[in-house]
Amino acid sequence: MSRVLFVVPPLAGHVHPLVGVAAVAGERGHEVAWVGPCPVVRDLVGGRVYPAGSTAWRRPGGLRAFAALRFLWAGFLVPLADAMVPGVRAAVADFDPDVVVVDQQAFAGALVAQEVGLPWVTSASTSAELADPLAGMPRVAAWVREQQRGLRVRHGVEGDDDLRFSPYSVVVFSTVELAGEPVVAVADPRYVGPSLAARRPVEFPWARLRPDTPVVLVTLGTTNSEAGGRFLAECALALGDFPAVQGVVVDPGGCLAASGDVVVVASAPVLDLLPLTAAVICHGGHNTVCETLAHGVPLVVAPIRDDQPALADQVVAAGAGLRLRFDHARAEDITAALRTVLTDPAFTRGATRVRTSFHQAGGAHAVVSRLEDLIAPSR
Structure with missing residues (x-):
């Protein structure tokens, strides 16, 4: 039995696809744990959850274009990573995972996996980043790189690769028929389609x-x-x-x-x-x-x-x-x-x-198969 750790932000749309992946991993005999801001993550996934970070953020109304992007990074993603790193480190030390699945907006997972030398996979809950939306905005792209560089410096993790994309594999919950071929050069992109899993009941008339x-x-x-x-x-x-x-x-x-x-x-x-x-x-x-x-x-x-x-x-x-x-x-x-x-x-x-x-893309089963490929050489 192998251990799979999921590192996620407090965003339902980013967590839901991985709930299906975790369920399949459990069915195939792997032990699963989660780490992320609670109580949001705990309420979404159940099971074994390590707390990390805070849910105390609020997006100002009316933000569009660069103002929205600036808030996303400087007001949410980077502070979230800073807050999550200690909890992710504690989770990795306690759970001792064989592989880590990191949501593309939970940079703390990428930082800690690199720090301790664990194989990790990016969960691309949206395919938009692979289309290189900042290609025509070099100054903005440079600013985004600087935000990531600051994270590395603060947490003592060397490297200069993009924390949004694992050097092992990037799992995309879409297909080329919808998203198109990736524009960004990433390692081993796997287009698996959506991962649909049963959710908690919602009252409805x-x-x-x-x-x-x-x-x-x-x-x-x-x-x-x-x-x-x-x-x-x-x-x-x-x-x-x-x-x-x-x-x-x-x-x-x-x-x-x-x-x-x-x-x-x-x-x-x-x-x-x-x-x-x-x-x-x-x-x-x-x-x-x-x-x-x-x-x-x-x-x-x-x-x-x-x-x-x-x-x-x-x-x-x-x-x-x-x-x-x-x-x-x-x-x-x-x-x-x-x-x-x-x-x-x-x-x-x-x-x-x-x-x-x-x-035809394989969904959650395709993701778990890729994780098993990464686990096998390290065991």
């Missing part, structure tokens, strides 16, 4: 869904409730123009009041709803996009920031949906885009092509 009526699901993920009130309200208005479908709007911030036939909930069992869904309107979060396409469902994507514009472009390029401007889309724009993806079979065909590639 199933009785409010009309029988035999397809659903249109609207969700902006778990971290965009404050920014999304206006957009969610416009979506609710647009859904009133489609009597042949029933809208479900996920509104964790409580911005909307229930109205007519549209079901408004604070959270939803997305994986349970998707088999009933004809289209999804979302922000372009990687998990939402991939979970939707794994069910062959087309999308209307209104990206907000970070990797979301790149994901929206991937959806459009794959012929699996349309893109809207988040800050400017009105009900009539949403209505037009939704009508198009619901009535033009080309979008369902595009979503189906991506779904087929996902099913």
Whole structure:
């Protein structure tokens, strides 16, 4: 039996794909543990969890472009790594893993794995970084490298390679059919498709869904409730123009009041709803996009920031949906885009092509097989 340690940030979208990987690892006889900020990580994964770092961060509203990138690095990723390093070191010392799986935004895992000489794999919960989004912005790219250099200096870990990409392997929870070939030169990229695992039950008013009526699901993920009130309200208005479908709007911030036939909930069992869904309107979060396409469902994507514009472009390029401007889309724009993806079979065909590639990619089993390849020479 080998030991696998997962190092993750306090972000559900980054943790969920690895829950499926951990489950398969356990089924194949490996011992699994996690390390990350608690109680968030403990609530998401259960099992053996070592605390590391803090969840005391909050993104200011209205950040876009470089301001959003600067906050992501200087206001979140780097402080998170600084805070997590002691806990990750303690976890490695106590659990003594054979291999470490490091989320691409949990730099502490990469630092400690390099420090002690453990093989480690990057979990690329989003494929956007492999498209080299900073290629046309050399000063910004240099600033990002400097942020990583500062981390190494503060924690006494030598090297100058990019902490986002393991020199052993980078596991990407997508496929080339959606994400395209990697632009960044990384070691052994493995495109495995989404890793879908059962999640904790979420209360949902199933009785409010009309029988035999397809659903249109609207969700902006778990971290965009404050920014999304206006957009969610416009979506609710647009859904009133489609009597042949029933809208479900996920509104964790409580911005909307229930109205007519549209079901408004604070959270939803997305994986349970998707088999009933004809289209999804979302922000372009990687998990939402991939979970939707794994069910062959087309999308209307209104990206907000970070990797979301790149994901929206991937959806459009794959012929699996349309893109809207988040800050400017009105009900009539949403209505037009939704009508198009619901009535033009080309979008369902595009979503189906991506779904087929996902099913062939191997998912969590492919990830565990790669981990076993790394473990074998070291045992």
